[in-house]
Amino acid sequence: QQQVKQSPQSLIVQKGGISIINCAYENTAFDYFPWYQQFPGKGPALLIAIRPDVSEKKEGRFTISFNKSAKQFSLHIMDSQPGDSATYFCAASKSTGRRALTFGSGTRLQVQP
Amino acid sequence: DAMVIQNPRYQVTQFGKPVTLSCSQTLNHNVMYWYQQKSSQAPKLLFHYYDKDFNNEADTPDNFQSRRPNTSFCFLDIRSPGLGDAAMYLCAVDEGQGARNTEAFFGQGTRLTVV
Numbered sequence: 001q002q003q004v005k006q007s008p009q010s011l012i013v014q015k016g017g018i019s020i021i022n023c024a025y026e027n028t029a030f031d032y033f034p035w036y037q038q039f040p041g042k043g044p045a046l047l048i049a050i051r052p053d054v055s056e057k058k059e060g061r062f063t064i065s066f067n068k069s070a071k072q073f074s075l076h077i078m079d080s081q082p083g084d085s086a087t088y089f090c091a092a093s094k095s096t097g098r099r100a101l102t103f104g105s106g107t108r109l110q111v112q113p
Numbered sequence: 114d115a116m117v118i119q120n121p122r123y124q125v126t127q128f129g130k131p132v133t134l135s136c137s138q139t140l141n142h143n144v145m146y147w148y149q150q151k152s153s154q155a156p157k158l159l160f161h162y163y164d165k166d167f168n169n170e171a172d173t174p175d176n177f178q179s180r181r182p183n184t185s186f187c188f189l190d191i192r193s194p195g196l197g198d199a200a201m202y203l204c205a206v207d208e209g210q211g212a213r214n215t216e217a218f219f220g221q222g223t224r225l226t227v228v
Contacts, residue, residue, distance in 0.1 A: 032215050043117075043203050043219035044156065089155055095215055098168075099207065100146060103155035 003027050004092050006104025013111050019077040021107045023090035026071065030092040034101070035064065035075045038087045047088070048075070080111045116140050119204050119220035126194050126227055134189040134223045136204030143209035145187040146217070147179060150201040162187060163209060191225075199227045 006023045013019045025033075034049035050057045050064040050073065057064045063076040077084055090104040118137045126132040136145065144163050148156035160169045162181045176198070178190040191198055204220040 034216070036219075041222075041224070043119075043205075043222045045219065046216050049216070093215065099144065099209070099215065100158050100161055101156075101205075101217055103157075105155050106153070108153075 003102050004090060004104040006090050006107060008107060009105065010108045013080045013109065015080065015082060015111055015113050017080050019080045019084070019109055020074060021088055021090070022072065022074045023104050024072045025092045027092070029094050031095050032093045033066065033073050034091050036089045036091060038089065044089060082111045082113050085109055085111050117204055117206055117218050117220035119223050121223060122221060124223055124225050126225065128195065128227055129193045132191050132194055132225070134202050136187045136220055137185050138206045140206055140218065141184060142206040144207050145181060146205040147189050148203040148205065150203055156203055194227045196227050199225055
């Protein structure tokens with residue numbers, strides 16, 4: 001059973017545009033929602049993360065929007081740059097007990113110059 | 114400086130020949146994870162250690178084993194690699210339950226090729 005659903009599978013955005021990736025989760029016990037960025041041949045790296053006590057978190061050009069009632073969260077990349085071209089994974093986990101990350105299926109972002 | 118170090122970065126092994134991948138960390142974190150990531154897919158958890166306590170995922174094949182001789186090191190053993198085991202293997206660490214910081218740090222991965 002896939003517990004974190006991510007869309008779209010791939011995304012092409014023009015330089016300077018806004019990239020939006022969406023995720024939905026099922027397990028209401030999840031209370032930590034990170035986004036990871038992965039370049040080809042590299043391990044995932046934490047980009048930004050949010051907890052359910054806030055509805056939005058912004059770090060530079062990256063913003064997470066969180067809707068607890070809908071069990072959805074999204075990543076917005078403002079002023080997208082070619083260097084942002086990578087695969088993005090949303091994830092979810094619990095802060096207590098079993099804390100392993102459950103990943104979404106990934107979104108391959110391509111930012112065209 | 115790398116905090117989670119995986120060796121080797123690339124490993125080629127023969128079908129059925131045992132192989133061991135290694136992971137070390139400089140963070141002294143309690144929990145170490147092994148994920149398998151196949152091409153264009155999300156990382157899939159194989160197992161994790163909370164200190165010395167080993168936790169196996171229900172669908173992890175018996176062909177995969179792990180050892181954690183101390184806090185810093187963890188090994189992934191594949192007893193009889195098949196062609197379907199070709200993947201990127203990722204090691205990750207975090208501080209564990211009760212820690213304020215829940216960030217998981219990943220290594221660069223080991224890309225395993227089975228010939």
